[in-house]
Amino acid sequence: MRKRIAAMILASVLVLAALPLCAWVDEPREGDVSQGSANGVDVAVSEEGEAALASGASFAFDDFSRAQKGSNRDVDGTYIGYAYYQGASDDYLVAVAVEGGVIVRIPQQATDFIDTKDPDDLSLVQSYLIALDSAAVNGGVVLSDEVPWTFTTGQSVEQDGIVYSFGVSAGEERYYVTVMGADGSDIVADTNNEARPEYVDFAHVVDPSAVNIVPPATGLAAFGEFLANLDWSPLWVTLKTTGVAIVFIFILGLAAAYFSLRIPKRAQDIADTIFTIPMVLPPTVCGFVLLLALGNNSPVGRWFIDHGFSLVFSWPATVIAAVVVAFPLMYRSARGAFEGIDPTMLDAARTLGWSNGRIFFRLMLPLAWSSIAAGTVLAFARALGEFGATLFLAGNYAGITRTIPIAIYFEWMGGDMDTALFWTCVVIVFSFLVILFINLWSKRTTKYRRQAIEE
Structure with missing residues (x-):
């Protein structure tokens, strides 16, 4: 009985400790920082490295891709920042890898699957992103749960004088993730080059039934x-x-x-x-x-x-x-x-x-x-x-x-x-x-x- 009570107390302490780590940016440009860590859940990644699913999860990831580099971009003569092409829609979950941290933007469409107030869901998002990122770049730099993670549902977030914007429209069915200084400056200039993101990951949040991941072969079968x-x-x-x-x-x-x-x-x-x-x-x-x-x-x-x-x-x-x-x-x-x-x-x-x-x-x-x-x-x-x-x-x-x-x-x-x-x-x-x-x-x-x- 004493062991059960001790276990319940320890679990409560861990939950209370995790809650302050998950602050949210509900309004654009407020940019509160939230911390999270992967919860060690076993994540199955598809053979092509585009989908991820955990057993019993309420959501899965699909259509994963990684943009290693972006470019400075203007729209109608107006500088919008250092931009990474997001896609033809604004419904992608985005993870921006910066020096010493990760910024994750969860789109409104994904909140039907992800409870943004639940630390377990945030940890699962981390697990999915780390697993997919590791599969995409074998031997390269990948996401880590040992650095601070920022979560937001807004269109932009500011950190250390740098503004990260999501779903920036550049015409019909063209959306970008953009990064620029809070004063509109170019972050890839020689004087501020360290602020440029290392890379950006994209994924769709989908119902688990939409993802069918075949277990990978092992041993001689895998080699064959x-x-x-x-x-x-x-x-x-x-x-x-x-x-x-x-x-x-x-x-x-x-x-x-x-x-x-x-x-x-x-x-x-x-x-x-x-x-x-x-x-x-x-x-x-x-x-x-x-x-x-x-x-x-x-x-x-x-x-x-x-x-x-x-x-x-x-x-x-x-x-x-x-x-x-x-x-x-x-x-x-x-x-x-x-x-x-x-x-x-x-x-x-x-x-x-x-x-x-x-x-x-x-x-x-x-x-x-x-x-x-x-x-x-x-x-x-x-x-x-x-x-x-x-x-x-x-x-x-x-x-x-x-x-x-x-x-x-x-x-x-x-x-x-x-x-x-x-x-x-x-x-x-x-x-x-x-x-x-x-x-x-x-x-x-x-x-x-x-x-x-x-x-």
Whole structure:
């Protein structure tokens, strides 16, 4: 009995403590601050991240969206503030994330579902917003119940000299959330930039029966669903690009290394510098130079356009970018191997009447094969991971030029950490297997070639 009485007293104290935290702004521009915290209720979020529902709740959220940035806006020549597009109606619940707090505007239409005097309803609003915001931005800055929350049903609220207005009409079916100084000043000016909101969330408050959330899959079922919904085109583009590029890299690297040793010494130094420089330049510089050389305004680019094909921002451009940045690795490895061959062996082969071609394929390649294989591995890895030059020259077109490194970057930028992590693991595993295969194959072939030479 004593435990029950103690529990009732503790519950009463907690309710009384929570009531002062929920002050309301019933009239525009009065802006009383209310504090709230999420009540730990389990919130189910839809797979697309647009709806949220808690078991037994009297309302749900739907049509959730997040506006990361706004813009200064004028209406009929009058400055209305730094504005975020709200939608075609004024019935959205709005959450403005500011530095050190959150401002929530509950529209009049939503008061049919939300009791604005009930702390539990306010905590549920917090829970919905935090859950939806966390699902919308995987790994980014999200709403928190550890900062002060301001709730209002009015059209505007003022805090610290900043006025936040909701449902500001800018013409037929165009409504904005606007922020400006109390004196009408621009909050994004250099002297007051810290007052700009971090982002704004929007959601419709609906009856729970209007939301149907299917429980998410777990374990292997979730992974299978992830794979089924994954866009696999970056993998095919990467394999196709790297496979074609490594053929060109191998042939051009060996040819450049061989012929650079057969020209005068001064010319060798110049050729070596030209062939090696893409290795030391940043990939973005290589991409920009290629864009200037092969773009639509260059003679080469115009020639391709005149023949019905634009070279830049096409799949061949991904191959060109990969070849240019990975070629020096193959060239340097092959040239170093060729320079390490004993010249007397080559002279002896010539005295036996061997042609240059036979010397190259029957003598130089077997002796230099270990270094050539290592160069091939390095060039393959470099081509597989190429990002900067490809993005400059070929762009980011799904199914055409979007390779795995580009997909990782843009998925991460879009907040899809799961997809970015998956492609990262694919690159690591694939690179490991290919390098292991080439190393084992190179070791085996080198052993046989060495035995053949000894015989």
